[in-house]
Amino acid sequence: MKDTVAVLFCGGEGKRMRPLTYYMQKVMMPIGTDQIPILEYVIKHFKKHNILDIILLVNYKKEQIQGYFGNGERWGVNLSYVPDKPGPVGTGTALLNIKKEIGDRRMIIYYSDIITNINFTDMLEYHQNNKKWATIFVSEGWKIRVGTAEIDDENNVTRFIEKPTLPLLVNTGISIVEPVIFDFLDDFNEQESIDLSKNIFPRFVEASQMVAYTPANVYWEDIGSIERYEKLDGEFITQKMSK
Secondary structure (H helix, E strand, O other), X not given: XXXXXXXXXXXXXXXXXXXXXXXXXXXXXXXXXXXXXXXXXXXXXHXXXXXXXXXXXXXXXXXXXXHHHOOOHHHOOEEEEEEOOOOOOOHHHHHHOOHHHHOOOEEEEEEOOEEEOOOHHHXXXXXXXXXXXXXXXXXXXXXXXXXXXXXXXXXXXEEEEOOOEEEEEEEEXXXXXXXXXXXXXXXXXXXXXXXXXXXXXHHHHHOOOEEEEOOOOOOEEEOXXXXXXXXXXXXXXXXXXXX
């Protein structure tokens, strides 16, 4: 799809995954039964949906990513790398660095410590039909990873609930945005730390220019902490991502 480019955030230090990330970029952590990097699963999934132009926003241990993936030819995609500029960091700040590379193309923004089998083809069609500046993928039924307790007015414990599922819509960190976003990013000083969720998306909401994409039965998982990484089911991931 020549009018769409994937933008992958791959520059974080992965502090929640230390000490492993002292030695390895978090997107290069091996997962699945074949023990390939998280990022390889992500790139293959974009290729499956004919998203061939992919920009990687890199910083910490970027050499590991570039050394493994190169220009993407091995996977049938076109990879380019844009390092963060010195100074304040932030998702919006990093995105502003690639304004010229994006041009008038829409972007699929993706945090690369997430693994999902979302149907990008369907999400893009949904986005185009709604004609909004942005579409975010939200997931229903967020499962807490710890047990909870209920108490009465006198603090007596009345019930335990082990790892309950909350009736909330969770922002997965995956969105489609139109290039109009740069009009908003340009309002900030280049030396400021700009965060998409805090500084930009609320403006889209105020303008009624953001819609939620809520597909059923889509697998997604945040692998951004060492606890979550250690509990991954390799066979389950490989099964879900190979379909």
